[in-house]
Amino acid sequence: xxxxxxxxxxxxxxxxxxxxxxxxxxxxxxxxxxxxxxxxxxxxxxxxxxxxxxxxxxxxxxxxxxxxxxxxxxxxxxxxxxxxxxxxxxxxxxxxxxxxxxxxxxxxxxxxxxxxxxxxxxxxxxxxxxxxxxxxxxxxxxxxxxxxxxxxxxxxxxx
Numbered sequence: 001x002x003x004x005x006x007x008x009x010x011x012x013x014x015x016x017x018x019x020x021x022x023x024x025x026x027x028x029x030x031x032x033x034x035x036x037x038x039x040x041x042x043x044x045x046x047x048x049x050x051x052x053x054x055x056x057x058x059x060x061x062x063x064x065x066x067x068x069x070x071x072x073x074x075x076x077x078x079x080x081x082x083x084x085x086x087x088x089x090x091x092x093x094x095x096x097x098x099x100x101x102x103x104x105x106x107x108x109x110x111x112x113x114x115x116x117x118x119x120x121x122x123x124x125x126x127x128x129x130x131x132x133x134x135x136x137x138x139x140x141x142x143x144x145x146x147x148x149x150x151x152x153x154x155x156x157x158x159x
Contacts, residue, residue, distance in 0.1 A: 008158050009130040010061035013099040018051050018068065020093040023083040031055035032069060040069055040135075048079040057126075060095040061103035061158055064126040068095075069135045072148070081136035085110070087154055095132070105132050105156040112138050112152050123153055130158035 015029045032052035035041045043052035051070040058064030071079035087093075091107045113119060123133055132154075139150030 007129050009063045010097070010101060010103055010158070011099070012059045012062050013097040013101065015053055015060045015066075015068075015095045016098055017096040018093065019096065020087070020091075022091050022093075023086050025051075025080055025083075025093075027051045027070070027080045029053055029068075032067075040067060042069060043071065045071060045074045048074055048077055051080055057124075058130075059097070060105070060132050061097065061101070061130050063128060063130050065124060066130075066132045067124060067135065068132060072136045072138070072152075081134070081152075084134060084136050084152055084154060085138070087134075092159065093134075093156070103130075104159050106159045108155045108157055110152065110154050112150050114139070114150050115148070118151060132156045132158075 018025060018027050027049050030043055030050055030052045032041050032054050040054055043050050051068055054067040058066045060066040070081035072081050073079050087107050089107055089109060093105055095103045134154035136152050137148035138152040139148050141148055
């Protein structure tokens with residue numbers, strides 16, 4: 001497949017802050033890695049206003065798929081992506097980058113996936129366009145495994 005960038009894109013730069021005015025998100029970034037189980041490790045749970053990005057993947061605005069994850073809540077309170085489900089197709093959000101630029105993204109769709117059947121390829125696969133996935137927990141909280149049963153994924157592209 002042709003992997004040359006398609007459409008608008010920016011050079012690589014670290015994301016500094018995520019701004020989603022519609023749901024009052026203004027959060028700094030931390031780096032995330034893929035854990036031993038092959039899943040993206042979540043951001044530290046002790047900071048409710050923090051989002052993580054998969055630092056070995058595309059940065060927000062670069063060609064490819066940039067992965068940004070945040071908690072819906074913690075043991076003590078609602079967290080950064082508590083209202084992520086309030087976004088809709090056409091909504092916009094920004095990522096402030098280390099190069100002084102701000103990358104704007106528009107929501108294409110939002111889908112909830114059961115964790116047991118999470119479509120990793122569809123969510124994580126790189127695209128020739130500059131895209132972002134915002135990911136948080138959804139569904140029911142399973143007290144036995146101390147985790148939610150599903151993930152909410154927001155698909156968005158650079159505008």
